[in-house]
Amino acid sequence: MPGTSSILFVDAYDSFARNIIALLYNCLPSADIVIIQIDTDVPRLYGIEIHEFISRFDAIVLGPGPGDPRNQFDVGLFEYILDVSAESHIPLLGICLGFQSLCLRYGHGITRLPVPCHGQTKDIRSYGTDIFAGLRDGPDVRMMGYNSLGIQRSEFLLSDGDHSQSSTATPSSPGSGTSSPASTGPPLGNKTSALQLLAWDDDGFAMAVRHSMLPFWGLQFHPESCMCYDGAGLIKNWWAQIEPFTSARMSRVPPGVSACALDLRSQLIKKPSSGSPLSVEELNSRVSIGRVTWSMSKIKSVTPQHLSKYCHTLAGKGVCTMLESAAKGRYCIYAFSEANAEIIEYAQGQLTSRRGGVVYNLETMSLQEALNEVAARTKSRACNDGCPTIPFWGGWVGFCSYEAGLELINVRASDHQVVPDFSFVFVERSVVFDQHGRNICVQSIKNDDEAWVTNMMHKLKVLERTAGRDGMKHQSLREVLDSAKVSAPDHDDYTDKIRRCQEELHAGNSYELCLTSEARIDVPAPNANSSYDLYQNLIKHNPVPFAAYLHFPGTKPGSYQSGSTASGTTILSSSPEQFLSWSRDGTLDMIPMKGTVQRTPTTDIDEVYRILGSPKEAAENLMIADLIRHDLYGVVGCRPYPVVSEHERSIDQQPVAHTLPRQEDDSGPSIDNSTQKYERPAQDPLSIPALNTIKQFDTVYQLVSHIRAHPPPHVDASDPRSVIAHNHSSLHYVLPPGSMTGAPKKRSCEILQQLEQRNRGVYSGIIGYMDVGGGGCWSVAIRTAFSSEAEDYVVEKSAKGEVGDEDLVEVEKRKIWHVGAGGAVTVLSDVEGEWEEMMGKMNNVLKGFREVKEDMPAWRPE
Numbered sequence: 001m002p003g004t005s006s007i008l009f010v011d012a013y014d015s016f017a018r019n020i021i022a023l024l025y026n027c028l029p030s031a032d033i034v035i036i037q038i039d040t041d042v043p044r045l046y047g048i049e050i051h052e053f054i055s056r057f058d059a060i061v062l063g064p065g066p067g068d069p070r071n072q073f074d075v076g077l078f079e080y081i082l083d084v085s086a087e088s089h090i091p092l093l094g095i096c097l098g099f100q101s102l103c104l105r106y107g108h109g110i111t112r113l114p115v116p117c118h119g120q121t122k123d124i125r126s127y128g129t130d131i132f133a134g135l136r137d138g139p140d141v142r143m144m145g146y147n148s149l150g151i152q153r154s155e156f157l158l159s160d161g162d163h164s165q166s167s168t169a170t171p172s173s174p175g176s177g178t179s180s181p182a183s184t185g186p187p188l189g190n191k192t193s194a195l196q197l198l199a200w201d202d203d204g205f206a207m208a209v210r211h212s213m214l215p216f217w218g219l220q221f222h223p224e225s226c227m228c229y230d231g232a233g234l235i236k237n238w239w240a241q242i243e244p245f246t247s248a249r250m251s252r253v254p255p256g257v258s259a260c261a262l263d264l265r266s267q268l269i270k271k272p273s274s275g276s277p278l279s280v281e282e283l284n285s286r287v288s289i290g291r292v293t294w295s296m297s298k299i300k301s302v303t304p305q306h307l308s309k310y311c312h313t314l315a316g317k318g319v320c321t322m323l324e325s326a327a328k329g330r331y332c333i334y335a336f337s338e339a340n341a342e343i344i345e346y347a348q349g350q351l352t353s354r355r356g357g358v359v360y361n362l363e364t365m366s367l368q369e370a371l372n373e374v375a376a377r378t379k380s381r382a383c384n385d386g387c388p389t390i391p392f393w394g395g396w397v398g399f400c401s402y403e404a405g406l407e408l409i410n411v412r413a414s415d416h417q418v419v420p421d422f423s424f425v426f427v428e429r430s431v432v433f434d435q436h437g438r439n440i441c442v443q444s445i446k447n448d449d450e451a452w453v454t455n456m457m458h459k460l461k462v463l464e465r466t467a468g469r470d471g472m473k474h475q476s477l478r479e480v481l482d483s484a485k486v487s488a489p490d491h492d493d494y495t496d497k498i499r500r501c502q503e504e505l506h507a508g509n510s511y512e513l514c515l516t517s518e519a520r521i522d523v524p525a526p527n528a529n530s531s532y533d534l535y536q537n538l539i540k541h542n543p544v545p546f547a548a549y550l551h552f553p554g555t556k557p558g559s560y561q562s563g564s565t566a567s568g569t570t571i572l573s574s575s576p577e578q579f580l581s582w583s584r585d586g587t588l589d590m591i592p593m594k595g596t597v598q599r600t601p602t603t604d605i606d607e608v609y610r611i612l613g614s615p616k617e618a619a620e621n622l623m624i625a626d627l628i629r630h631d632l633y634g635v636v637g638c639r640p641y642p643v644v645s646e647h648e649r650s651i652d653q654q655p656v657a658h659t660l661p662r663q664e665d666d667s668g669p670s671i672d673n674s675t676q677k678y679e680r681p682a683q684d685p686l687s688i689p690a691l692n693t694i695k696q697f698d699t700v701y702q703l704v705s706h707i708r709a710h711p712p713p714h715v716d717a718s719d720p721r722s723v724i725a726h727n728h729s730s731l732h733y734v735l736p737p738g739s740m741t742g743a744p745k746k747r748s749c750e751i752l753q754q755l756e757q758r759n760r761g762v763y764s765g766i767i768g769y770m771d772v773g774g775g776g777c778w779s780v781a782i783r784t785a786f787s788s789e790a791e792d793y794v795v796e797k798s799a800k801g802e803v804g805d806e807d808l809v810e811v812e813k814r815k816i817w818h819v820g821a822g823g824a825v826t827v828l829s830d831v832e833g834e835w836e837e838m839m840g841k842m843n844n845v846l847k848g849f850r851e852v853k854e855d856m857p858a859w860r861p862e
């Protein structure tokens with residue numbers, strides 16, 4: 001088709017929409033795609049009447065979505081658009097919910113599937129004609145389904161004598177004015193249905209239809225899924241089929257219409273646009289790029305345990321952060337923050353900047369603006385001359401809560417929030433332990449800080465002698481744990497919620513729901529060390545690649561204005577899961593884990609394959625892989641990059657050296673070589689280095705996928721500020737972590753918020769760092785305990801006085817720790833099995849609050 005054509009994509013809320021848009025761009029390079037939501041107020045946004053707006057497009061795609069086509073709330077504009085398209089002969093493709101709406105419009109009944117199909121591939125039968133002609137699979141194609149509802153095949157067989165066999169049927173020619181009443185009038189019922197069946201599945205459901213007169217097609221399945229072999233072939237066929245209509249229409253389209261084509265990022269979800277090229281002022285200020293002073297040495301006698309204890313001791317009661325690789329991860333990062341280190345925090349709509357306990361700035365702004373402010377401050381301290389093999393030179397270390405993620409996707413959290421949306425400390429001085437070479441890097445991004453670096457290196461050389469073997473006070477920890485009070489989730493309450501999740505899944509409102517619950521542990525906190533001792537104990541029970549200890553003390557009383565939200569947070573994390581890593585060239589990697597089998601000396605590997613290869617486990621992982629593709633396309637855009645440079649080619653082949661442990665390389669060998677690997681189509685912004693691969697870890701086998709977003713052409717890898725702007729922008733699109741929500745994200749989070757009736761806090765958020773060189777790495781905050789100073793309390797304990805006869809009143813300070821756990825509920829979940837899975841994960845953390853583990857964690861250098 002000559003020239004540019006414009007396609008309207010109507011999004012029914014974040015159901016892998018960007019994956020479809022990317023597929024459309026890939027197949028139709030000359031197309032401009034405009035995205036609106038089912039509830040977009042078109043006249044207000046575009047200044048023209050909806051009818052005129054719709055009529056301007058060459059083709060329309062009605063997307064997938066949660067809910068039921070019979071509910072106006074779920075489909076919004078779909079019905080109206082179908083009417084206008086029928087009237088004006090605008091070519092249209094309905095996908096899943098869009099397909100169901102199309103079928104409903106022409107009188108077909110919607111039914112629930114006996115067993116919904118969520119994240120499962122299925123074989124689809126066709127005659128290999130029409131849009132199924134010449135596909136790479138042949139006439140029977142393997143496609144991915146995400147639906148609970150469907151239209152029975154028999155509807156079409158009864159209604160039109162199996163049109164599917166008459167492959168030569170062609171629609172009436174466009175513009176001839178001969179459309180049948182059935183095509184433009186109200187639905188006429190099965191007997192005179194205008195739709196013809198093109199494909200069906202083995203369970204008796206319609207999988208694809210076309211209109212006999214109008215240029216309307218519909219697909220029940222998801223051609224854009226990473227598991228669809230030739231979704232592109234289908235889309236190209238559809239485009240070829242509609243060409244006579246679009247070219248006829250093009251001549252009617254008034255000039256200048258493509259001006260209404262808007263960028264996806266500004267429309268699909270309103271977020272600030274990311275990583276724009278640097279302004280002239282910024283380019284001129286290149287000279288301001290900071291310096292890293294660093295020194296690297298091998299100090300055989302010093303272990304991460306020594307560094308951890310030293311880091312904690314020097315922090316005293318002040319801010320303390322360490323990101324440790326307790327098992328096979330490569331790097332451990334220890335911050336040596338000074339007492340007046342800058343802390344930036346966002347809570348209740350306000351961004352607070354403080355040094356130590358004293359607030360120096362407080363501004364009201366949105367979370368998006370607050371994240372941009374963090375990025376701006378990172379950019380203002382950008383450096384490019386640290387040690388290349390060290391992933392963190394300096395920068396922010398901290399966390400974002402689950403509720404921060406909810407805010408970014410417009411889901412309301414409950415008002416009672418015990419932790420800020422985010423807290424970060426700006427780390428200028430740090431020590432990084434590289435486990436591969438057992439090198440220690442001492443570094444500072446402060447001006448003229450050579451003396452500190454030299455001095456610290458010197459101190460580390462004698463650290464072993466001064467630090468002792470193990471800093472944990474077993475006796476005092478035992479006393480703390482002896483009086484811990486645990487309130488664990490209730491079995492009946494949780495299993496009831498699992499069933500309610502399944503009801504939502506059967507109704508078509510979600511494809512997967514990551515339900516979670518929480519235990520609270522009330523423990524004495526006799527001194528500043530007790531939280532750190534608990535952390536040590538926790539990671540002895542759970543040696544993992546993403547251990548972290550973070551302590552943000554609260555503000556000093558009186559230093560803060562209304563609503564004292566800066567009340568200190570402590571986090572003990574033993575997360576096994578990487579969320580997202582940022583490379584210093586702007587590459588983003590996400591490695592979701594879903595599906596776990598415990599590994600014991602007696603585990604039978606065939607059994608592992610049987611369980612992790614089952615449709616349930618595979619589906620859980622694939623759904624998240626598709627969800628993450630959707631999230632990452634938000635960051636890098638859905639359009640193919642103009643050219644694939646040599647530089648991009650080379651990063652496709654090499655592992656990125658400077659991220660924190662990457663499970664796919666460092667933390668466990670892949671034992672599934674049969675897994676399909678998906679090559680990146682030449683210019684697609686995303687590639688999929690691993691899909692549903694079984695990895696072996698110390699204590700578990702896990703199903704892992706890996707999605708990579710390549711840096712867009714405007715990112716200048718030689719300028720850390722350009723990379724920082726791009727990498728930071730990713731946070732706007734990927735939170736909350738898809739492995740903790742289910743899909744589609746927004747509706748799933750709304751359902752979970754209703755069911756869980758609590759805020760998750762740090763749990764289900766992310767923990768990590770944002771480096772001044774542009775890098776970064778985040779874990780998913782699971783297997784994590786957190787506490788807020790706001791919930792600390794004291795109890796009076798009466799004790800018999802030793803002096804005289806009077807009773808002494810002893811005061812005991814206590815802390816409340818929150819420990820979340822959960823699992824992905826699907827229609828295939830066994831209710832008791834889900835309860836066991838959740839409790840199993842929770843108990844891994846609770847062990848750290850129950851029994852003192854005295855032996856040192858096994859440290860295995862590579």
Ligand SMILES: C=C(O[C@@H]1C=C(C(=O)O)C=C[C@H]1O)C(=O)O
Pocket residue numbers: 514515516593594595596739740741782783820821822823824841
């Ligand atoms: C990582 C998985 O699931 C996630 C892990 C959770 C946890 O550890 O608390 C909770 C919900 C999940 O969806 C898994 O199922 O393997």
Ligand SMILES: NC(=O)CC[C@H](N)C(=O)O
Pocket residue numbers: 015063064065066067068095096097098100146147148149150507508509
């Ligand atoms: N993927 C979709 O569009 C799903 C459509 C509908 N909610 C269903 O579950 O059948």
